[in-house]
Amino acid sequence: MGWRLAMVVPGALMLVVAVLYWKFTQDCPQGNYKDLRAAGVEIEGGKKGGWAVFKAAMGNYRSWMLFVTYGACFGIELFVHNVAASYFVDRFKLDLQTAGMAAGSFGLLALFARAVGGILSDRLAHRKGLDARTTLLFALMVGEGLGLLWFSRTQTAGMAVVAMICFGLFTHMACGATYALVPFIDRKALGGVAGIVGAGGNVGAVAAGFLLKAVGDTQDCFAVLGFAALVSSVCAILVRFTAAHKASEQALYDKALAERLAQSGAPAPVGLARAS
Template identity: 40%
Template sequence: MVESLEARGFGVGMPGYDREKWGFDLDGENKAKGLILWKLQSPHVRAFHLSWTSFFTSFVAAFAVAALLPVVRQNLDLTASDIGASGIANVVGAIGARVIIGAICDTVGPRYGVAGVLLLIAPSVFCASLIVDRGGIIAVRFFMGIGICIFVCNQFWSGTMFSPNCVGTVNATCGGWGNLGGGVTQLIMPLIYSGIKQSGRPGFTAWRWSFMVPGAMFLLLAMMTLLFAQDTPNGSYRDLRKTRAAQVDGKKTLLAAVRNYRTWVLTLNYGYCFGVELTINSIIVSYFFDQFGLTLEIAGIVGAVFGLMNLFCRSAGGLASDLGGKYFGMRGRLWAYFILQLCAGALSIVLGNVDDTLGGTIAVMIVFSAFVQSAEGACYGVVPFVSRRSYGVVAGMVGAGGNTGSAVTQALFFADNEGLKMSTQDGLVWMGVMIMAVTCTLCTLHWPAWGGMLSMADPNATEEDYYLSDWEPEEVAANLHIPSLRFAMESKSMRGKANYAKLMAGNAVKEGSEDSDGVPVKDVKTDSQ
């Protein structure tokens, strides 16, 4: 007889859980099946707020220099080539860091990951006030850009705390509100600079004092994360390390992510949604300043609109992914992502062709931003389903794809290279072409039990077969695979509403049957209907 789910630990109550006070149900892994923003007594909600605010702060710092670039370049006598090199350095730094932080999340937990990055990068934020030449701005922007790797902790943490039924929306909201920092910094840094300058400081020192604000934010958030958060619904990784849940081979976890082609396809595609956002954040203020003759403050306000769309657009993409998943399963999630990113590519081409009017450029930029950030949310509505075992590594690799895509795009189209010299407008057009071409690779994604955009599911495949394939027989014998097994049970809804209903009806019949000893049976593993 197969053990019942309850006997294997499914649905075990969470210590301290109070449905009436928290306002949401928990699934078999004690993950929240909903998000109520003000229920701070819940570790799920505290993790949500600390993760997005930390990511928000890293974004503010990473693009603070870009927001003040018209002033900084004049003070340091920087050339267009210098600015392009510093912009590339700003996004290159986080490429390797995102992969590393993903492995760290899988081994020591997202709480230490977030706090560690904030504390390590804070000195470079303060050092921005000491820049005197080309080498200094490139070095500082490189290290400040590493802070963006907190995004991996952000997505890992929300995926650890929230159930598959809402993970797309929660991941997107958590990431989107963090990305909001890229827009807010375009708005607040020029205002901070102006305020300091009006207090009597000369312009060449006012911009330097401005970096004290994001530096202080780093230190504050690091302390709050260490004091008020925990890694998982069931406690910290330090406590869980004493149990089977943390006795996992890190090398095998890394290999499980690297060997899965879905990881690489999503990594490539994220480079042309989030990578596009990073690219626009690096060039937008200077573009409005130079192209339309706006003042620094006004250019910052207009440029901030692109990032401020993260307030709801990334969440909208996650919601679209969840709705697609609810009714059409994984195929619905993939189609939602495909459509959003394809539209973003088309709008980038349009943006490059409306440079003659300020109003037209702003209008197209807003719609373009909406689709770019919705595509980001839809992408991370798919990422949690690639591998339960290697979720942190997968999230890190996909996130690194965003930085890589931005670095490549800036180097090709916006770095004032001698070989590929082109205007910003032409760069936007060719970036749009790249987005649309890369998006077509989503058609190659396929899950055995769920199918793909253009392919059908295997009727004999199960979620358990897919997620347990990441584990060696000896690891299964040691019960290290249990979290993956639980996730497989929760993810059966990715078959689509109709197929999932048939599956549940079949399970109800099986649960009413008896084995040879007359004991009711509840199968852990069930075949597709």
């Protein structure tokens, strides 16, 4: 009954959040699409409707590169959540409660590590420009892959927990760094891009499950996933932006920063920062 009762709390909270979201949020910063269309306001990315936006997102190769990277970080994260406890029981002969505590440490990283990945992406982009976001994601994916290979070859339960936390940090931060890139792929098809990238996580988890079934051994499956993460890191480097795209993002950043400064009444800086 324990796990059944544990589902009641998040289930009830999801219903509460759903009502709050429906009641208090809007479609975009300017308002709800229906009201804006009725007022004759041109909506960037929303006027043509969902299918047109989704087709535009599908036609952008960067969406599919991040689809792969998210599958290799969030997908693997979901897979680890599913098998970590049983892995500690089967390989290291821990009792179920101790194995659950060890596996739970991986999930706790989501409380801060995802945000850290996004924050690092913002800070690096602030200093070095848009391409720094892709470089960071590449580095995090490499760290995840190497950490998974280490985790798959540990011989003691204690070292396995340390390895899991290490590769888990890279995995969660890579998730945050992936979505830190999403808003800059195509502003006019942002919803479509976000949906495609998010679906990559689910596809990655399902693929990892089929891989485990094919390999038949969880330890070997982790090793294969480590190599898969290393290969997938190349997709992060392949996400590139034209000079015109960077200039457009820089102009939008400068405008937003100037508006914020005007609202706060603070004096404008001598030189505006690089676009994040």
